[in-house]
Amino acid sequence: MANGLFSFSDVHVEVEGKEVVRGASLTVNPGEIHAIMGPNGSGKSSLSHGLMGHPAYEITSGTVTLNGADLTEMEADERSRTGLFLAFQYPLAIPGVTVANFLRAALQAHRGPDADMSDFRSLVKGEMDALGIKHDFATRYVNDGFSGGEKKRLEILQMAVLGPRMAILDETDSGLDIDALKTVAEGINRFSGQDNGVLLVTHYQRLLNYVQPDFVHVMMDGRLVKSGGKELAVKLEEQGYEWIEAEVAEMAGAN
Amino acid sequence: MSDAVTKQKEDLSRLNEDYATKYGFHDPVDYFDQGAKGLSHEVVEMISQKKKEPRWMADRRHEALDIFYEKPTPKWGNVDLLEEINYENIYYYLKPTGQSESWDDVPEYIKQTFDKLGIPQAEREFLGGVSAQYESEVVYHSMRKDLEEKGVVFLDMDSGLRERPDIVEKYFGTVIPSNDNKFAALNTSVWSGGSFIYVPPGVDVEIPLQAYFRINAENMGQFERTLIIADKGSRVHYIEGCTAPVYSTNSLHSAVVELIALDDAYIRYTTIQNWARNIYNLVTKRATAHRGATVEWVDGNIGSRLTMKYPCIQLVGEGAKGEILSVAFAGVDQHQDAGAKVIHAAPRTSSRITSKSISKDNGRASYRGLVKIHKNAEASKVSVECDALLIGTDARSDTYPTMEIDNDQVAIEHEARVSKVAEEQLFYLTSRGLNEDEARLLIVNGFMEPFTKELPMEYAVELNRLIELEMEGSIG
Numbered sequence: 001m002a003n004g005l006f007s008f009s010d011v012h013v014e015v016e017g018k019e020v021v022r023g024a025s026l027t028v029n030p031g032e033i034h035a036i037m038g039p040n041g042s043g044k045s046s047l048s049h050g051l052m053g054h055p056a057y058e059i060t061s062g063t064v065t066l067n068g069a070d071l072t073e074m075e076a077d078e079r080s081r082t083g084l085f086l087a088f089q090y091p092l093a094i095p096g097v098t099v100a101n102f103l104r105a106a107l108q109a110h111r112g113p114d115a116d117m118s119d120f121r122s123l124v125k126g127e128m129d130a131l132g133i134k135h136d137f138a139t140r141y142v143n144d145g146f147s148g149g150e151k152k153r154l155e156i157l158q159m160a161v162l163g164p165r166m167a168i169l170d171e172t173d174s175g176l177d178i179d180a181l182k183t184v185a186e187g188i189n190r191f192s193g194q195d196n197g198v199l200l201v202t203h204y205q206r207l208l209n210y211v212q213p214d215f216v217h218v219m220m221d222g223r224l225v226k227s228g229g230k231e232l233a234v235k236l237e238e239q240g241y242e243w244i245e246a247e248v249a250e251m252a253g254a255n
Numbered sequence: 256m257s258d259a260v261t262k263q264k265e266d267l268s269r270l271n272e273d274y275a276t277k278y279g280f281h282d283p284v285d286y287f288d289q290g291a292k293g294l295s296h297e298v299v300e301m302i303s304q305k306k307k308e309p310r311w312m313a314d315r316r317h318e319a320l321d322i323f324y325e326k327p328t329p330k331w332g333n334v335d336l337l338e339e340i341n342y343e344n345i346y347y348y349l350k351p352t353g354q355s356e357s358w359d360d361v362p363e364y365i366k367q368t369f370d371k372l373g374i375p376q377a378e379r380e381f382l383g384g385v386s387a388q389y390e391s392e393v394v395y396h397s398m399r400k401d402l403e404e405k406g407v408v409f410l411d412m413d414s415g416l417r418e419r420p421d422i423v424e425k426y427f428g429t430v431i432p433s434n435d436n437k438f439a440a441l442n443t444s445v446w447s448g449g450s451f452i453y454v455p456p457g458v459d460v461e462i463p464l465q466a467y468f469r470i471n472a473e474n475m476g477q478f479e480r481t482l483i484i485a486d487k488g489s490r491v492h493y494i495e496g497c498t499a500p501v502y503s504t505n506s507l508h509s510a511v512v513e514l515i516a517l518d519d520a521y522i523r524y525t526t527i528q529n530w531a532r533n534i535y536n537l538v539t540k541r542a543t544a545h546r547g548a549t550v551e552w553v554d555g556n557i558g559s560r561l562t563m564k565y566p567c568i569q570l571v572g573e574g575a576k577g578e579i580l581s582v583a584f585a586g587v588d589q590h591q592d593a594g595a596k597v598i599h600a601a602p603r604t605s606s607r608i609t610s611k612s613i614s615k616d617n618g619r620a621s622y623r624g625l626v627k628i629h630k631n632a633e634a635s636k637v638s639v640e641c642d643a644l645l646i647g648t649d650a651r652s653d654t655y656p657t658m659e660i661d662n663d664q665v666a667i668e669h670e671a672r673v674s675k676v677a678e679e680q681l682f683y684l685t686s687r688g689l690n691e692d693e694a695r696l697l698i699v700n701g702f703m704e705p706f707t708k709e710l711p712m713e714y715a716v717e718l719n720r721l722i723e724l725e726m727e728g729s730i731g
Contacts, residue, residue, distance in 0.1 A: 054682050080688035092683040096701030102687075105697055109688035141701070158687065 004029045005197045006084075006166040011062035013043070013050035020046040022222035023062070028166065028197040035200040035208060037233060038219035039241045044201045045089060047219070048170040052086040053079045067165055081110055083165035087155040087172050093143040099154065100124065100138040103161050110162055127160040131187050149180030156187035167191065168199045173207035185210030205237035218244055293343045296320060299444050302348050306413055306447075309420055312427075319433035319443035326437035331623070332563040332592045340535060345507050347445040347478070402460070407491075408453040409464055412480045415451025422453050426484055430513035430541045430569075438537045442478050442511040449479030449510065454489040454520075463492040463525070463711060481512040485520035485548075492523040494711065506533045506560075514542035516550050518572065523551040527714060529721060530559035532589070538564040546572030546601070553709050554581040556591055557721060565623060567596035570604035570632075577606040582706040585618030585650075586725055594623035594655075599632035599665075608639045611706055613699060614650035615725070621653040626660075626667070633664040641671040644702050646695070646726075696726050 004027040013021035021043045028034050038044050049057040051064055053076035064071040071079045094102065104120055111117070128135060133153055143151050152172055159167050169188065173181055188211050192198050200207060208216075208230070216232040217224045220241070225248050226232070236244075299320050303313035328337050402409055408419055416423045433443040454460055485491050508530065516522045522542065530536050536559040542550040552566035568577030583591035597606040612620035622641045643652035654671050676698050684694035700707070700719055707715045 052682075052686050054686075055678070075690075076682060076685040077688055077690045077694075080686055086686050088683065088686075092677075092680050094680060094684070094698060094701050096704030097697055102697070105689060105693065106684075106687040109690070109693065141704075162687070 005032075006066050006199075008051060008064040009062055011047070011050065011064065012060045013046050014058050014060050015046060015056060019060070020057075020222055021050060024219070024222070024224045025062075026199075026217065026224060028199060030197060031192075031194045032215065033192055033198040033200065033211065033213045034215045034217065035202060035213040035233060036217045036219050036224070037202055037205070037236055040203065042219045043222040044203075044219050045170055046222075048086055048168050048201050051168060052076055052084065077109070080162075080164075085159050085162060085164035085167040087152075087159060087167065087169040089171035089174060091143045091146075091151045091155055093141070093146075095141050095144045097142050098139050099142055099157075102142045103138075103158065106158065107161060124157075124161060127157055130190060131157055131160070132183055133157060148175035149177065149183075152176055152180065152184050153187075156184055156191075159191055160187065164196065166197045166199070168201060170201045171203065172200070173202055173204065181207065182210060205233045208233045220244065220248060292346055294320070294323075294345070294347055294441075294445070298347050302445060302447065305348070306416075308416060309424075311424060312416065315428065315433070316444045316446075319440045320445075322434050323437060323440035323444055326434075326440055328437060329563075332621075333561050333590050336535070336561045336590065340507060342507075345477075348447060402464075405458050405460070406455040407458060407460055408451065410451050412449040412451045412482065413447065415482070419451070419453065422484065423451065423482065426482060426513070426515055428513075430515060430543050431511050431539050436539060438509045439511055439539045442480060442509050442539070446478045446480035446511065449481040449512075450483070450493070450495065451481070452483040452491065452493060454485045454491045456486040456517075457488045458486075459489065460491040463494045465494045477508045479510045481510070482515075483513070483522060483524070484515045485517060485522045487517045488519045489517075490521040492525065494525040494714070506535055508534050508536045508538070508559075510538045510540075512538070512540040514540075514550055516542065516544045516548035516575075518545045519547040520545070521549045523553065525553040525710065525714075527555040527557070527710070527718060528559075529557040530562070532558060532560060534559045536562040536564065538562075540564065541567040541569065541596075542577070543569045543571055544575035544577055547574045548572060549576040549578075551578040552580070552595075553706070554579070554593075555706065555710075555718065556581070556583045556593055557725065558584075558586075559589060559591075561590045561592065563592045565594040565596050565625075567598070568606065569598045569600060570606065570635075571600050573601045573603055575601060575604045577604075578609075579607075580609045580706055580709060581611065582703055583610075583612045583620050584722065584725060585612065585614045585620040587616045587618060590619045590621070592621045592623060594621070594625075596625040597627070597637065599626075599628045599635045599637070601629075602632055603634045604632055605636040606638070608637075608641075609705060610639075610641045611644075611703060612642070612652060613644045613646065613702065614652050615646040617647075617649040617651075619651040619653070621655065622671075623655045625657045627658075628660045628662050628665050630661045632662050635662070636666045638668040639670070640668075642702070643671075643673045644699065645673065645675045646699070692726065696723055699726060 007027040009025045011021060011024050012019060024047055026034065036044055046057055050059050053074060059072060066082055066084055069082050071082060071084065074082065103124055104117065107120065108115065108117060124138065125135060128137065131153060143154065146154065155172065172184055176184060185207060188198060200211065200213060213230055213233065216228055216230060218226040226244055296317055299316045300313065303316055408415065410418060428443065431439050433440045452464060483493060514522050514524060540552065544550045550568050554566055556562050556564065566579050568579065570577055577597050579595040581593055581595065583593045585591040591612060595608040595610060597608065599606065608624060610622045612622060614620045620643060624639060626637050626639060628635060639656065641654055645652055652673055656669065676695055680698055681691060681694050684697060685691060689697065699722060703722065707718060710718065
């Protein structure tokens, strides 16, 4: 039964008729940071896309809820306005659209077409300052010619401005140098609070040195196969994923 | 002058003499007030007489009509649509009282667009062709006084011919002769209205000159003729058109625009045209840039059934520069055949062409371009960038670039891209809370940004709103 802030239950995701997530369940309570780790191809990104409502990543069964609302049948934009956020592994360039216009359009969509936006500039400036982003960033075209670090900072800036209840961060640490990684981690820590939830989806444990997860889950072959605390991430970093594969195989044998 | 031409001119002037007895039109004003369709030397003569033009202009018109008769219809652009034009079913001179009989005749979709754009009623009636009068006299007057002090002439073309026949005779038809193409010939024979601008040497016209401030039936006719001369070292920016759709019961619009930038002068010519869906918009625009001069065409095309328009710049003096920046939006059943031409005919000349097109539904946008580098144009530079965006699976885009290079000491860049609104881009934006229509519109506005940012603010805002209307209900 769905409860907590954000939960998904027995979610299956298909891409082009192929099942890539084969029954995944998780509950995130307010104030919690969860991490899903797993080897390449385990279905982590597909799960993220499916949860956010990418049209090509169809949830064929299972349910997704956020703060009591059933997201399962919603389009991506409705899920966003309900309070779900996905930080992309590969953010898309939107040539000709400035960061400021993009943020304004997104925030307006969240607040409603007639909502007051007079605080917009100060809000964005404040968040930029907090993330160490120069103000002229706002006049650049969204992700157009951005470095890897700039793209990820923009994702965090969007998250900060939109203020979702639940943020999923898909491989946010990939392609970052250590300074960018620290900035991004600070942004996540600043965002994380008593009322919202964070789900980090990552291949490496690197980001978890800077963002302390309350729970770590391991994804393999389209399923969440093991859960634990922070120490699980450390063990994965030291020993790799083989031991879990062996464990899973053993369990499958026992069944 | 050859004997044949002299003979022809004599015939034509006789035609003028016995006009009344031969054709029985005692009152040319009545004739036109009643309205008459079709094209003939008689009609051409009537137009010229009614305007009380000098004889040389009447002769030009008659010569041009013969050229029009002789010239074949272009075999490119959209031959099928061009063949549909029935020249006998067109009014060649507008009644000054307007084009439509009443507001009720204006199509509903046009009225709705006026509503959505928030156009004031007086202006709507003008744009709908119901009223001949929409003039922001206050604005125009204060501007005119300032211009007069500097010696700048800014008139409609008919007044220009009356008040400054010396300048008009010197430059009229020098950039686009009647025999350039069939539609230039047609325009020369029946032209009416358009703008005439002369900027004296060294004068910088700091504010853009806008036809919008003095629009009237003459100015917005189907066969307007515009002539702009920027004398040595002067600067001027002319803006024409507005984003509201212009409706006319006549379906052929064929303008000629000639720009002359003398040594070290600067001309920018900005147009946004949004024609009703029944219009054939066949326009010849050409500029000559002399030594050290700069000419910029900023050209936006929305609406119409078929647009064929290729702004041209002839770089004839050393160091001259040309830039052509255009956007075309082709919606349902529309064909935008637009492009650019640059002729490098002097050393160290440079040009840049940026062409953007958007095709939606079954709309079709074509880029047709010519870059010609003459043998003497050493150390010249050319950059061409064509960018097409397709919306929907039936949309179509074609590119027909032609390069004729007779000098190898030149630098040429050419880039052409066709893109679709990508599903991943849409997902990125919808995941931020924008619905699909909003997301698509944002992408389209971004695509047009290099064009929009060159427009004065109010035009940019209007253009974005218009694109929003065009995008409504579009399919993936």
